[in-house]
Amino acid sequence: MSTTPYWQETLAPVVPGPPLDGDVTCDVCIVGGGGTGLWTAHALKEAEPSMDVRILEAGTVGLGASVHGGGFVTLAGAKVLRRLLWYYGTTKAAGVYKAVAKSMLEIGRFCRKNGIDAEYERTGILQVVTDTKQLARLQLQVDRARKLGMDGSMTVYDAEEARERIGSPTVLGGMTAFGAVVNPHKLVQGLAGVVRAQGAVIHEQTPALDVRKIDGKFQVSTPHGVVTAREVVLATNAWQHTFSEMTDRVMPVWNHLLVSEPLTGEQLARVPWPGREPVSNMRSFFFTTRLTQDNRVIWTGGRWHYRPGRDMAPENARNPEAYRELRTAFDAFFPAWHDVRMSHANGACIGWSHSFIPQFGRTSSGLLYGHGYTGAGLAASHAGGRILRDLILHRASEYTELAYVTVNQPKFMPGKFGDRGADFFVWRQRTGDRIPLLLPHRAALSSRSFFNRHRRGPAERAGS
Numbered sequence: 054m055s056t057t058p059y060w061q062e063t064l065a066p067v068v069p070g071p072p073l074d075g076d077v078t079c080d081v082c083i084v085g086g087g088g089t090g091l092w093t094a095h096a097l098k099e100a101e102p103s104m105d106v107r108i109l110e111a112g113t114v115g116l117g118a119s120v121h122g123g124g125f126v127t128l129a130g131a132k133v134l135r136r137l138l139w140y141y142g143t144t145k146a147a148g149v150y151k152a153v154a155k156s157m158l159e160i161g162r163f164c165r166k167n168g169i170d171a172e173y174e175r176t177g178i179l180q181v182v183t184d185t186k187q188l189a190r191l192q193l194q195v196d197r198a199r200k201l202g203m204d205g206s207m208t209v210y211d212a213e214e215a216r217e218r219i220g221s222p223t224v225l226g227g228m229t230a231f232g233a234v235v236n237p238h239k240l241v242q243g244l245a246g247v248v249r250a251q252g253a254v255i256h257e258q259t260p261a262l263d264v265r266k267i268d269g270k271f272q273v274s275t276p277h278g279v280v281t282a283r284e285v286v287l288a289t290n291a292w293q294h295t296f297s298e299m300t301d302r303v304m305p306v307w308n309h310l311l312v313s314e315p316l317t318g319e320q321l322a323r324v325p326w327p328g329r330e331p332v333s334n335m336r337s338f339f340f341t342t343r344l345t346q347d348n349r350v351i352w353t354g355g356r357w358h359y360r361p362g363r364d365m366a367p368e369n370a371r372n373p374e375a376y377r378e379l380r381t382a383f384d385a386f387f388p389a390w391h392d393v394r395m396s397h398a399n400g401a402c403i404g405w406s407h408s409f410i411p412q413f414g415r416t417s418s419g420l421l422y423g424h425g426y427t428g429a430g431l432a433a434s435h436a437g438g439r440i441l442r443d444l445i446l447h448r449a450s451e452y453t454e455l456a457y458v459t460v461n462q463p464k465f466m467p468g469k470f471g472d473r474g475a476d477f478f479v480w481r482q483r484t485g486d487r488i489p490l491l492l493p494h495r496a497a498l499s500s501r502s503f504f505n506r507h508r509r510g511p512a513e514r515a516g517s
């Protein structure tokens with residue numbers, strides 16, 4: 054199996070540009086050339102075309118987590134919604150959902166406007182349940198979405214209807230929600246091209262080694278030069294913890310994915326999947342699956358792998374245990390595809406924020422940051438670019454009012470305690486997924502009446 058991310062093979066090889074060589078001064082220096090850094094540069098140059106914006110990228114632009122993803126353009130997961138409601142209340146939670154939903158649409162518009170064929174499709178996403186505990190979660194999710202007024206694009210399906218949409222014998226029901234798919238590599242490379250055309254400079258092979266504030270300006274040291282800037286944005290996602298002011302805010306955890314060989318027509322016909330929409334289940338460590346344009350199946354998610362000491366060495370991407378677990382889950386969900394061969398297996402780190410809620414803001418020294426998508430950053434990083442733009446321009450806006458911009462975020466414990474906490478969390482989630490529902494819950498006890506009540510779409514409900 055190849056360990057190169059599959060998406061990378063869908064474009065001609067990307068050759069990194071030359072590193073920064075010498076000292077430079079600019080208005081804004083963005084550290085990290087993934088979705089967050091690029092969307093920030095794009096939004097800034099749109100608002101202030103004359104602004105001198107530079108991006109420092111340790112490797113090649115877009116080849117961090119962005120190229121490793123499954124390409125699911127989604128709203129935040131169920132856990133995030135629960136926490137948003139819990140920490141911030143209904144209005145703020147709805148504000149985040151609306152902003153990210155808007156970003157999901159704007160990504161499509163951006164591709165069309167700039168002629169980027171990023172395989173963007175507004176498919177919706179089908180969330181399925183495969184055990185009684187998830188039935189209870191489905192009910193809670195439906196109730197919460199209604200509370201936020203976000204149920205407009207939501208339709209609930211009982212087991213039979215859900216299996217017509219995705220032919221897995223394990224499915225007990227499901228719901229569709231707002232969502233899209235994209236080829237994340239083509240999107241990020243297209244975005245990088247637009248950002249360069251707007252006049253922002255991207256220095257690849259240029260790791261930021263240290264950031265200091267001297268006489269009211271920031272100095273970012275790199276191996277071959279120093280960048281002096283009025284504003285510095287840390288947009289390094291799972292690597293954020295490598296900067297001293299960020300140590301306790303982001304925890305890197307490994308997540309892996311499998312990509313199959315292209316399915317034959319006969320293989321495809323074995324599993325009904327008429328809408329080809331991406332599918333996820335509702336376990337704590339949920340999986341997600343989708344088809345690519347060349348009819349490969351992507352299977353990703355499952356448990357996180359924490360490496361002591363926050364080890365992000367690239368060789369951790371090769372993880373036979375993770376691949377075995379993913380394959381077992383794939384075979385259980387798609388028994389009809391037991392003979393499908395996987396051609397690609399790899400992994401990367403997601404940036405886990407303690408609250409699971411993405412975080413944007415300023416540190417006490419004045420550094421700006423954006424991170425903590427906890428595995429769902431494609432759409433949220435677009436909204437994040439707008440937030441960072443408005444924070445840089447010191448303008449109050451609908452973006453700076455979002456619950457993502459907070460000051461008192463819960464943090465991870467440092468050192469050994471942080472390691473143990475992360476281990477414990479992974480254990481707790483895995484155990485929770487294995488233990489069946491213990492408390493009586495109305496959806497799980499009487500799934501028939503739940504589906505009868507909810508499965509009609511919003512239009513039908515309004516008409517009844």
Ligand SMILES: Cc1cc2nc3c(=O)[nH]c(=O)nc-3n(C[C@H](O)[C@H](O)[C@H](O)COP(=O)(O)OP(=O)(O)OC[C@H]3O[C@@H](n4cnc5c(N)ncnc54)[C@H](O)[C@@H]3O)c2cc1C
Nearest residue numbers: 085087088089111117118119122123124125261290430431
């Ligand atoms: C296996 C997997 C599957 C995923 N699937 C999805 C999905 O389907 N949908 C979704 O929405 N999200 C998904 N994600 C998450 C998504 O990929 C991230 O949330 C998103 O890429 C974050 O973008 P970013 O720009 O913040 O980070 P990144 O894309 O990781 O970019 C950060 C960049 O910073 C650079 N950098 C780091 N340190 C330095 C330094 N010191 N100096 C200079 N540069 C530095 C890195 O090289 C990197 O290019 C997935 C993640 C993984 C790991």
